[in-house]
Amino acid sequence: NAGVIQTPRHKVTGKGQEATLWCEPISGHSAVFWYRQTIVQGLEFLTYFRNQAPIDDSGMPKERFSAQMPNQSHSTLKIQSTQPQDSAVYLCASSLGTEYAEQFFGPGTRLTVL
Amino acid sequence: GQQVQQSPASLVLQEGENAELQCNFSSTATRLQWFYQHPGGRLVSLFYNPSGTKHTGRLTSTTVTNERRGSLHISSSQTTDSGTYFCAIDRRYAQGLTFGLGTRVSVFP
Numbered sequence: 001n002a003g004v005i006q007t008p009r010h011k012v013t014g015k016g017q018e019a020t021l022w023c024e025p026i027s028g029h030s031a032v033f034w035y036r037q038t039i040v041q042g043l044e045f046l047t048y049f050r051n052q053a054p055i056d057d058s059g060m061p062k063e064r065f066s067a068q069m070p071n072q073s074h075s076t077l078k079i080q081s082t083q084p085q086d087s088a089v090y091l092c093a094s095s096l097g098t099e100y101a102e103q104f105f106g107p108g109t110r111l112t113v114l
Numbered sequence: 115g116q117q118v119q120q121s122p123a124s125l126v127l128q129e130g131e132n133a134e135l136q137c138n139f140s141s142t143a144t145r146l147q148w149f150y151q152h153p154g155g156r157l158v159s160l161f162y163n164p165s166g167t168k169h170t171g172r173l174t175s176t177t178v179t180n181e182r183r184g185s186l187h188i189s190s191s192q193t194t195d196s197g198t199y200f201c202a203i204d205r206r207y208a209q210g211l212t213f214g215l216g217t218r219v220s221v222f223p
Contacts, residue, residue, distance in 0.1 A: 033210060043200065045210030056209055091157065100145045100204045103211060105157040 002026075004106030006092050012112045013082045021077045021109045025094030032075045033093040033103060034067055043091070049075060050097050082113045117141050120201050120214035127191045127221045135217045137184040137201030145204040146177045146184045147211065152197040160186070160199075191221045 005024040013019050025032050034046040047057040049069040060067065064082075069075040079086055089108040095101040121136045137146065148160040161168050161175035163184070168175045174187040188195055198218045202211040 031209070035210075042215045043202075043211075043213035045212065048209045050209075059210060093157075100209075102147065102159060102162040104159060105149075107156040 004092055004094050004104055006090075006106040006109050008109060009107060010110045010112070012114065014114055015083060016081050019079045019082050019086075019111055019113075021079075021090050021092075021111070023075045023077070023092030023106060024073055025075070025092070026104060027073075028096070029094035029104075030072070030097030031095045031101065031103075032069060033095070034075070034077050035091040035093065035105075037089040037091060037108070038087075046077070046090075079111075082111075084113045087111055087113045117212050118201055118203055118214035120199075120217050122217060123215070124218040125220070127195075127219065129191060129193060129221055129223050131191050131221075133188045133191060133219065135186040135188070135199055135201075135219075137186070137214060139182050139184075139201075139203050139212075141203065141212070146175075146179070147202045147204075148175055148184075148186050149200040149202065150197055151200065151216075155197070157200065188219070191219075193221045193223055195219060196221045 007022045030051050032049045037043045045059040047060050047067045048055050052069045064080045067077045089110050091108045093103040093105045095103045118139045145164045147162050149157040163175045163177045165179045172189045177184040198216040200216045202213045
């Protein structure tokens, strides 16, 4: 079991560019979560999929951020027109998908917007 | 205000000392999960503890859900215990975890 896989581990973009982050959940897990970690705000929930369907995106910024899960083996988080304040570590987690199941986290993608 | 409050914010220990980390939450929680993060490392789940007491090695997690509190006890600390410990709750009717700001633990020889 390789655990949750996230790629790339580090990404540097210029202001205004697009960034796409990838997550591969643990095989057999039907729920995928995205979080963001910064020094100032700590760990914040962004969005959640179950069985590939978007269930809760209440933590997603309303503009420029979008997430998809086209198949059960990967999810993407896309940030359009990146801004310096988007710099953070973006974490993906997966769980079995049963109600309130334990979540397991990937290593994160450190995004730096210059 | 912060829904999950952890204390202390930081802790310095000499190797061999015990420590108790506290977690208090203001929302109705169905589960409490403790994580460890080494600087630059991934979040590692330590305990998934809805209620009661659980033990793993030198770590003990106690959750009293109806009193909205939890604790993590580290016994006989080691330098390898250094890092940040996060408490997170599952809120009822919400699936995303709500995290505290963490307790930064530094253990010196």
